[in-house]
Amino acid sequence: MCGIAGIVRFDGAPVSADSVALLTDLIAHRGPDDAGVHVDGHVGLGHRRLSIVDLSPAGHQPMPSGDRSLWIVFNGEIYNHQALRVELQALGHGFRSTTDTEVILAAYRQWGEACVRRFEGMWAFAIWEPARQRLFCSRDRLGIKPFYYALTPAGFAFGSEIKAVLASGLVPVRPNHEALRLQLLYRARASNETTCFDGVLQLPPAHNAVLEGGRLLRSRYWNAEDALARRGDGGGDHAARFREEIARAVQSHLRSDVPVGACLSGGLDSGTLVALAARETTSPLRTFSVTYPGTVHDESRYIQALRGQVGNLAGTDTSPDGRDLIDVLERSTWHYEEPVWGGSVYSWWQVMKSVNAGGIKVVLNGQGADELLAGYPRYYPTYLRQLLLSGRAGALRRNFEGFRAQQGDLSRLGLLRELATPFWPDWLRRAARVAGRGTAFDDGFLSPELRAMSSPAAEALARRAFSDLDAHLLSDLTVTRLPELLQAEDRFSMAFSIESRVPFLDRAFVEYGIALPAAQKIEGGTTKVVLREAMRGIVPDATLDRRDKQGYPTPANEWLRSYGVEYAGDLIGSRAFRERGVFDPPAATAAFERWRRGQVPLAGLWTWLSAENWFRQYVDTPVAGWPRHARAASLAPAGANRTGTVPEVTSAAG
Known part of the structure; x- marks a missing residue:
């Protein structure tokens, strides 16, 4: 897990090692163990390394192929790199290290751009081919790892974080008011490409990009919707199959040359991962939890119940008192690089801080389960509309009453009004908002200029009330909800030089989860049906029977x-x-x-x-004044290179 950055000039100007080092210094927190720069005339590649696989100097990046015809900077983990190495060796490829980085280079040489279809893991990388003057870039299927870029007449800049792209000087630091408006109004994404910075874009998940002759050509190599075509008839032992699939994903995500820990809340997702991971480890699995004793946000009893049932765990609890709330708000904004959506980031930040203090560099976390398995109450109205429109009266009645019972104080009239919202005419929506009813978002706090802006496609996606559960889940998984959570997962873990792994987003598990019948996800008022059934006897009943869905509850x-x-x-x-x-x-x-x-x-x-x-x-402060070394160094783990010293530099001349 690392930080990458690079510049390709189109105007003939040479790229200096210092200019690339400036980019990587800004993201030094992503890789305090090593740093490197490679320059080749008008091209510069930079890297900051967090050593996880093959801790030797052989893992130094930018990494060349054996004949130096390819150069790579890579951020992520390829979990099946050992199997791919064996296959590539049989095809005649040699290796000087045991890194997954070198496997990517060999796979690209063997299979070209199609190599990414063989990778299982999370990644963002760029490969420079000097002979062809060609840069090949790729991002993993779900966008677990970030890839930002700017394309201008003068050149192309990319990086693991937006601040590195902006520091290239190719694009001015200006707000994208349209994206900012959507972020403030809906506190959710409506695009996988734009950012709140004008001119800074994202390579969408499951996409490759080729930069050649000053042009960038993007192509998609995987589509989540294809998994729906493999949906079966709903028969078989779903719980047994589920256990098999998630256990396999957890096992693959434990592969590491350094110890792996886990974040543990009182919820079902993290409890599942911890219980399964503890079965695979010989020494006690290190877990990290944030608790708030004496408040309604405290999850301690669920955490303790899991520890008591699972065993083979070494737990660390931290109970912050909120006095550093403003400091966390400011630091989390700096690292998230866009306005953050709510106080739950405080707990997120604190648990990663605890992991760092515990000396752990890799953790498992439960992102993705909710979007795959309909874990939020908001999916129930969608499912009820789907049952209504399909004429399944019995299932509609059963789920309507089951959902009401689980929600406690939800009236039949209130639920019926929510179900009818998609069918309201615009004049009724406006009237409902004036009356304080309905689900329309209030833009009254925005300036007249922002209120006048209109992006109908993005707003339709952000505000859409779905009538098809598959469509709702796929939207949240690929565009609106999960991408913002993964951005936070990446930024808040890497702020403390930690690699966060997300087994629920294993490619095979995602395809399996998408294809599960709706009734295995949501039925009779219960969410994540198959997960609860599969983990019975493994995770405590108190956790399995919870219905109060909370995501990092915080007294913020x-x-x-x-x-x-x-x-x-x-x-x-x-x-x-x-x-x-x-x-x-x-x-x-x-x-x-x-x-x-x-x-x-x-x-x-x-x-x-x-x-x-x-x-x-960001906007008011010149790039030269950004808190580069001070913040990165203060968050680096004990014993790490905190100096931001000049990185090792290589040149095309060798």
């Missing part, structure tokens, strides 16, 4: 009142906030004052504060 809202009211008031009352042209100052101030007095909640407040911090840290 309460703490914001305790420790952040003055800070929030200063930001929202500042001249910069008023004059950005993003918020409507009177509306935002009035909403904040009502929240300050305790009259109404303000769900978007964390995002507002993060947005203002984002402007101040």
